Amino acid sequence: MMGILPTGAIPTEPQQRLSSVFWSLPTPQLQSFLQDEQAKQAWLKQVSERWPKVAEWLKEILYNSQTQPKWLSANYRDVVMTQFGQGRIGVIGDAAHAMSPQLGQGANMALLDAWAFSQSLQHAQKNQNIDWPLLWQHYHQLRRSSTQFYQFLSRLLTPLYQSDHWWAGSLRDLVFPWMYQIPYFRKEMAITISGLKTGPFQQLDYEQVAQLPKESKESSAFHLKSGSLTDF
Template identity: 40%
Template sequence: MIGLLPVGRRVDRDGRWLTFYFSLPGAQLEGFDAAALDRLRERVAVLWPEALPLLASIDSPQQLNRARYRDVQLRRPAQGRLVFIGDAAHAMSPQLGQGVNMALLDAAMLADVLAEDTTPAAALRVYGQRRRAHLAVYQRLSRWLTPFFQSERDGLARLRDLGFGPLARMPLARSQMLKILTGTKMSWWR
């Protein structure tokens, strides 16, 4: 998986900034060296030649930040007066692109429960309860879809490529896919 993510502007530099990201199996992360950087450039040149100039300023693997992700879901997203939202509370594989959506929905729900006529402790308990079912849908989808998007199982990638296009043209499947991608799928059956 490779991509570009708009990250805004810097006060000390002109222009808009993008983050280039790519994924590797965890076992290959520490061994990412100069030769691996060259192979990455070659792969980007084939898959996405328009992005290649953005890598020109990267001279060594040490300029790249390394990150690992894991599926995480806290049993209690609030502990005392501390509330965890977004990836801090429920990190998942990035292929659904739901990190920001889930964080914003967390913040909106937190604001809603705190605005209700209740104590902060009660509001935080309600917050966790109200977010649980929605987040469970996305956690399961993420785990189920990860092998189709991020694995070395080429057969699953071919199935994904063959199946997702036609599915997206079927009215019921299309509406469900749009709900998933917009972060609005609240349960499995509703």
Template identity: 35%
Template sequence: MKRLDIGIAGAGPAGLALALMLSRQGHRVEILERFAEASPVGSGLMLQPTGLTALDALGLLPAMMTLGSRIDRLHGADATSGRTVLDVRYDALSGGRFGLAVQRAALFGVLHDAVAAAGIPVHTGVTLAAATTLGAKAVLVDASGRETGCYDLVIDATGARSTIAAGATTAPGVRELAYGAFWATLDSDGLTHDRNALTQRYDRAKVMIGILPAGRARPAARDHVAFFWSVKVCDANAVKMAGLNRWKAGIRGYWPDCAPLLDQIDDWDQLTLARYAHRTMRPPVSGRVAFVGDSAHSTSPQLGQGANMALIDAATLAQALSVTDNINAALAAYGRARRNHMALFQLLSLAFTPFYQSDSTALAWLRDRLVATIARIPPAPALLASIVSGTLIDPFAAAGLEECDWHAVRAQPLAENALAMSA
């Protein structure tokens, strides 16, 4: 591909990763971000083997390993009986795979520092409204209708509420999901928890409480956890009106071990209400505009694939642009390469979500008794591990990636011992 002028809308993980990949291929890249200062949004997330492999290709995995907490299993139990209803272990697959729980601030910081070191311009305070294709160019337009840039290619990485995606010819319908979650990043001091597991408690499918060890935002910082509580979006205001103490008392009743976390919450402003929507753009291109991450596909976070799918999108698009000298052919190849993997995990997320976030008593009963039993019978453990890993079908070949040697990666320092090593 000849040297292209590329405008990337959005300085999230997908946008920053793509800027690095494309700049290293020799393209002129600039990022446009709506906030006055580029910054992370959200609490914690799980980097799966897919996302970790993409970061490894950028040379950024060692930095992430020093900040994150390795996750070996996902465990969920009924809050009343204590019965295990979810137990997914990465070691059900061969190869030594694992997840890495990180704070969004840590992932943002590692990627943003690399972008800054590469000299890639980031223009902040630019609120984009649309992208149009004019001949062989793509034009970005801001909220006032003014042209903000003309490029050979525009990449939309502005997320699930993207106005650029909403105005595209391939824009999908949006299905708002009933359940969201309150999230907070909290100090882990005094908390009794499994440092290598995402742990959850359930009351049927109406209540889901979770603790995710999330490592450090920066090397010298203290360990934190991401704490979340599932809630119907339409009930969020009523929960707030009932008062913080009542909400805390309810959680303590379900899970007394959460007390050290709840003691840190003095105001609703410490909690962020996350809302989710299901949408899939097919194909994830429109003219000279490509869509990556939640701009192209979004769903519930039940399988923990959001940031990982975005990083694989980025690698796949960069790979498509590197192996052809025609932009239109490269964009078509990107759409084909991502179609099956994206569709499968969109379907799985949509199918699994009602078992954990819904008003259905019947689905919760099936989850706790039938599904939990089947999940322990081979080959179900390996199948569940491959779903969580994001590798039920291979996403690596089309992205030009070679999966990590996980045994070698495990030898790298993690957040829990990086501070001691630096001292």
């Protein structure tokens, strides 16, 4: 898997625009990546077979002494927690449910964590005090099913994006466009990418998530709907 992301500039060189290049490798191959001239040539050949214009750009960068790239390695691991918080300590965001980034749900899930915590905090406030066991019980009710669904889906789809199986990418390119042509699947795909799914046939009510918090306890009520969102 390869990607390019414009990443702005650094304060000391504002005119020099930067980009980040992502290239997925099996962990055992990280140490030998671009270690010598032969490795560079082999990598550029791989890139040119998939993205010729980018290969030419990378070649200019690799062989320009003034623009030597800095390579950083990152290992993707699933973080699976049975409990997100206890007492006055809690874990949210990627720290609570890191996963391979095929679905691009890091920001969505972190925002929903914050929403769920605010709902749970309001639910657990009693006479200016916080019932922490009640708070985390409510938080788990709001976030457990959604987190488990996206973790399962991420593991399921990872081989379609990062795999040595020759058929995986072809299957993805064949099936996903076909699914998008069917209204039901198109809607489900949109809801999934929105971060609202809590199961194969359930999702959060977007209107409830988007509404401003109220002072009354009714605002902490939580509902699952099997057919929310306007049809796409």
